[in-house]
Amino acid sequence: MTIRSNTPARPATALAAVVLAIALSGCANMTNQQQRALSGGAMGAAGGAAIAAMAGGGVVTGALIGAGGGGAIGALLPDNWTGRTSSSGTKTSR
Numbered sequence: 001m002t003i004r005s006n007t008p009a010r011p012a013t014a015l016a017a018v019v020l021a022i023a024l025s026g027c028a029n030m031t032n033q034q035q036r037a038l039s040g041g042a043m044g045a046a047g048g049a050a051i052a053a054m055a056g057g058g059v060v061t062g063a064l065i066g067a068g069g070g071g072a073i074g075a076l077l078p079d080n081w082t083g084r085t086s087s088s089g090t091k092t093s094r
Helices: 011-025 032-055 059-076
Strands: none
Touching: 032 059
């Protein structure tokens, strides 16, 4: 049995989909540094919010601090940085 709803999609849902599509299309021609800053900011925000929630602090404040730190670190890393260490203990670029 299929239940069909006669209510149309809300305009807010359609508007949110359009705004999201436009926002994501802006990420198409990003440089590596911009991609690292964006992903670092997103991961930092998630981590900061999680830590703040566990510690009983303000989740929004934790997310903002994490996003700032993660975005800054992502933007400041050199293009050839991989984070791997060679057998001699020194950082390698590949």
